[in-house]
Amino acid sequence: MEEAPEVEKEPTRREWTGFWSLIAQQTQSAFNEKAAQFLLIPLGGWLMGKDSKMELIAPLLLSLPFLLFAPLAGWLSDRFPKRNVLVACAVTQLVILVGLCGAMAAQSFQAAMVCFFTLAVLTAFFNPAKTGIVKELVGSRHLGFASSIQQMTGMLAILAGQILAGLAFDHRLHGSSDGWQAARGPLWVITVLALPPLFFSLLIPRTPRGEADRLSPRLAFQHFHQMKDLWRNPELRRSSVGIAFFVGFATFIHVWSLGVAKELTSGTTGFGTAASKYMIANSLGMASGFGVASVLMRRRIELGWVPLAGIAMTIGTLLLAVPDPSGRGFLLVLGFTAFSAAVFLAPLNAFFQDRCPAEHRGELLAAAYLQECVGAIIAALGLTAISYIRPLAGNPWWLGIHFALIPTALICGAVTVHSARLVPAELVRVVGLTILRLIYRIRSSGTEHFPQKGGVLLLPNHITWADAFFLTAACPRPVRFVMEAGFTGNTAVRLFSQLFDTVPITSSKPREALRASAEALKEGHVVCIFPEGQLTRTGTLRELKRGFEIIARQAGCPLVPTWTDGAWGSIFSFEGNRFFTKFPQRLRYGISVGFAPPVDPKDADLEGIRQGMMKASAIALAERAGDPAQANALQLSHINALQRGADFGTLDSDPLPDALPGLAIFEKQFDAIRRESPYPDPSSENHWLGGNALREKIESSKLQPGGVFFDFSDRATEPLAHPGWLHCPCLAIGGVIVAMSMPDPPKAHPGSQEQPGRKPGSHGILLPGFWLDGTTLQGPAVPNGLPLPDGTTVDEEGFVFLTRDQRSAAPA
Incomplete structure (x- = not known):
């Protein structure tokens, strides 16, 4: 016999602190990297004018390190504790930014681009470690939430870095007309901000060391080996391809919107501001999407959102061609499209992380990042090709800035249909x-x-x-x-x-x-x-x-x-x-x-x-339940005895109904009206509830036929001396209704099984919401427990039995 699986251990406070420290490190690091890179893009435009292709070259430079160093980056995260890799990356970013400041002081754009590329290389090594450590810190149960939070905060950091860098460069360029001076001051600030990530990385708890082999020269050429491992598992293959599609789509939206900004400003003064506005819409939409996804997946990973988000991405892409790019409508559609893309990615990313075996997680994540770069490069190359073909074709109207939206929407639609076919149950479920x-x-x-x-x-x-x-x-x-x-x-x-x-x-x-x-x-x-x-x-x-x-x-x-x-x-x-x-x-x-x-x-x-x-x-x-009396009222509403929204009768001289607080709340909360009367008249009310006083009145009554009597009297289990009434013995102890009998329910259809609502000698069925701990009744209606008389029994159908002596000892 296999051992029963253990409940997964909840993350400790130390591990949660480590997770939030990781979020702080990656957020500040992403801000620093993107702010520095986004200073160089408008600087290149200032140096080279309208002929600059920086908005197209940048995605290629950002993707190339993943192609070159993916195996090494994965090996590093599997060979050493991921926490150590994160600390090393924080130190390295600080060194690169200092070198970038030196390149700016020397006014060497070539040296600055080397630092630009080196920051991208650092990201290639940073990503497998920062992504792979999440499950080690929070486990599978919280992975969907944690992964979405990680993506959301990273996107907000990228947004802030791009916006502030673009606005700062334009503002300083407008005042000085010197691009070098416009970029130099903000870069020193960014370099100082590289110190907090180092501090946060030290707060992350130590993680286990991986099991990767020793470093060997052939590791530099194991791209296809890693891809083979990734594609061997159908779940990893499909989810990683979906992630790569997202990266390609996000790259397209990013680069395409920069192209729109360049069309509006001719790539000179105002380009940084226009591009920043588009990045605000893009990044805020994506960050909001990740935030919503973290709520949608707070309990588990939901793949059903993938095809739904794909439909929204397709619609959003087509709608981008409608509004004026300089108006608010364009920004809203851009944000909606980015929001949909984030909801598309979040479940896939969490699913992929969860399915990666721990001993090879860094390697598989690096292979996935390699695929993502291929997606980014394809998107960038496609837009680059269109930018070169357009002037060669004489700038026809149909090959304008909106042309690229058509094939992109078609690809989105195809991916959506394919994903819906792969996860039909998850889609229907969501x-x-x-x-x-x-x-x-x-x-x-x-x-x-x-x-x-x-x-x-x-x-x-x-x-x-x-x-x-x-x-x-x-x-x-x-x-x-x-x-x-x-x-x-x-x-x-x-x-x-x-x-x-x-x-x-x-x-x-x-x-x-x-x-x-x-x-x-x-x-x-x-x-x-x-x-x-x-x-x-x-x-x-x-x-x-x-x-x-x-x-x-x-x-x-x-x-x-x-x-x-x-x-x-x-x-x-x-x-x-x-x-x-x-x-x-x-x-x-x-x-x-x-x-x-x-x-x-x-x-x-x-x-x-x-x-x-x-x-x-x-x-x-x-x-x-808010309090014990309300809990008892809810228990009454859970059974087929007193009916919701229906009247029931009580004897005006019977003290028992007023001694049941749960009954009074049941009346108010479920629109049941108590009708008091000096004698039990079944022609006015069919259901009657009471104790000794009402029982005596019913037994002495001459009225035929009778109604339904919920009997809470001391003699509840004794036969009622009036054959016209349907007798339903009940039990209340200390003002708490514990058990009730009820009329036998009719069959739902001829083949239905019998379900008795009454049983001779019993006080009725124990109400849902109670359970027995020995002879003590437990539940929210009795927060301190309610001892039952010794010898109380509950049979296989839930009927409660007390002896005559016990009944007399159980106060109503």
């Missing part, structure tokens, strides 16, 4: 869950208990037809559902099963069904089985069916009892004794999913899992 979240406000609690790796058998309650969607939205990992193969005859169900990779079983072949489920668990999936085997029509947990414990033992994986709280009352539940044929009571319906601690497969039995599921119900209820 779209479906987005719509679902517009209707339901879904929260989850207890996710810290959930194993992050390996097979997990999820065991939830089953309240509605939409439970699978609620669980998919709330679970921190993708879920595969077990489905009876006979249901796949329905087209919609068959499509669902194909998209969500369900585990098909056949009830007529139980051994094969057990084996199929166990195999899916052994493969490391989260497999969901509804152990009740039916939808509840009472709102309470029904009797559990056997089989799941055998599956878990065969797979050797943990079982996670789960509860969906708040689903009773939605149109998909049996509330009101019918499915679907009712209007939703409100939109943004509150749903809370609770996960109990995992159960070892050796300890799994029906009673233990039932207790675990009830504990999960308390965890889920606590997420929605």
Whole structure:
């Protein structure tokens, strides 16, 4: 038997401090690099005038180091602790910037371009280390969030560096008309700002050393070997190609917008300002996209956003041809296009980092960066070719600045279609869950208990037809559902099963069904089985069916009892004794999913899992309840006893209803109206609730027929001396409603199983939101626990039994 996977360790405070120190280092380093480089681009334009091709040459110089040094950069991050590489890069940046200041003082543009290229080389070595260390610091669970934050802050730093450098150069050039002087002053400031990254790099905790081989001459020529390793894994190949496409697209947007600025200003005075405005829109859009992606992926990596973002990129690219480049509309479209590109990249980047094996992460990241540079070079070369062909062709109108948008949009569309075909389930899941979240406000609690790796058998309650969607939205990992193969005859169900990779079983072949489920668990999936085997029509947990414990033992994986709280009352539940044929009571319906601690497969039995599921119900209820009385009111709303929005009767001389705080909140919160009367008249109200006083009145009543009596009296389990009334024994202790009986719900269809709402001798069914710790009742309605009389028992259907002596000792 395989060992059950352990819950992934949460990052320590020291590791989180290291992560934010890494963010601070990369942010300041990116600002320094881009500010220095963006001083040289307008300086080149000032020196060479309109004939300058700096905006086209720069992307090639920035990409070339990745082509030349990718294997060495990857080896460095795999051979040495990544933290040491980051410290070395911080020191090296300071040295290069000092050398760049010397080149400016000597007014040597050639020497300045050597420093420009050297900064790009440094980035080639810095990127695999700063990207690869993220998972070592925060782990898989927070990787989507951390990766998006890293990209967002890096983009903001690039934005700030480009804007400030361009504006500073133009301002100083306007005052002095000397490009060297315009660039020299800001560069000294940038050099001083290279000191903080060194300090931040020292705050990053030490990380393990890699397992790469010793340095050898052949390493310089291992580009194709690394690419072969990268492409051997289909997941890494597809995600890295998508990342390379993004880099090519981003390069196109960047260089194309610089070309637009050059068209407007002839590449002279005002070019830096115009280019900076475009960079503001571009970078702010991209940074916002990464920020939104960090929220969208705060719990897990969502690949379904990739094709959706691709559609937006295609539309944005085409729309760039519409507005005037000097107007605000152009800036808005440019920002929207960049925003979409960031949402496209973020899931791919996080997915790629997560799938890279730790021992070769630096090498694979370097190979991916190599691919990215190819994408950037293709985009830059394409625009360069158009810039040379255009004058040779006589500057025709159709070959203007907007021409390049057409092939780019077509490529975006093709990539979007391809990505949608690769991740159809993720796409449907994201779209479906987005719509679902517009209707339901879904929260989850207890996710810290959930194993992050390996097979997990999820065991939830089953309240509605939409439970699978609620669980998919709330679970921190993708879920595969077990489905009876006979249901796949329905087209919609068959499509669902194909998209969500369900585990098909056949009830007529139980051994094969057990084996199929166990195999899916052994493969490391989260497999969901509804152990009740039916939808509840009472709102309470029904009797559990056997089989799941055998599956878990065969797979050797943990079982996670789960509860969906708040689903009773939605149109998909049996509330009101019918499915679907009712209007939703409100939109943004509150749903809370609770996960109990995992159960070892050796300890799994029906009673233990039932207790675990009830504990999960308390965890889920606590997420929605503000105080104990409100918790008890919510418990009443979860069962098919007192109806929401319906009247119920009480005796005006009966003190019991006023002694139940949860009942009063239930009335107010769920529009249930209490009608007080001097005698029980079922012709006015069908449902009546009370204690000893109401029982005595009913038993002495001559009215026929009767109504439904929720009996909280001392003699609740004794037969009612009035056959016309439907007797529903209930239990309240210390003002807290603990259990309720209810009328047996009608069958949803002829083949539905019987679900009793009452049982002779019982006080009703234990309310969801309670669980038993020995003989003490626990849950948010009883925050300090509620001791039950010795000998209290709860059977396999949740019915609570007390002896006569115990009933008299349990105060209402």
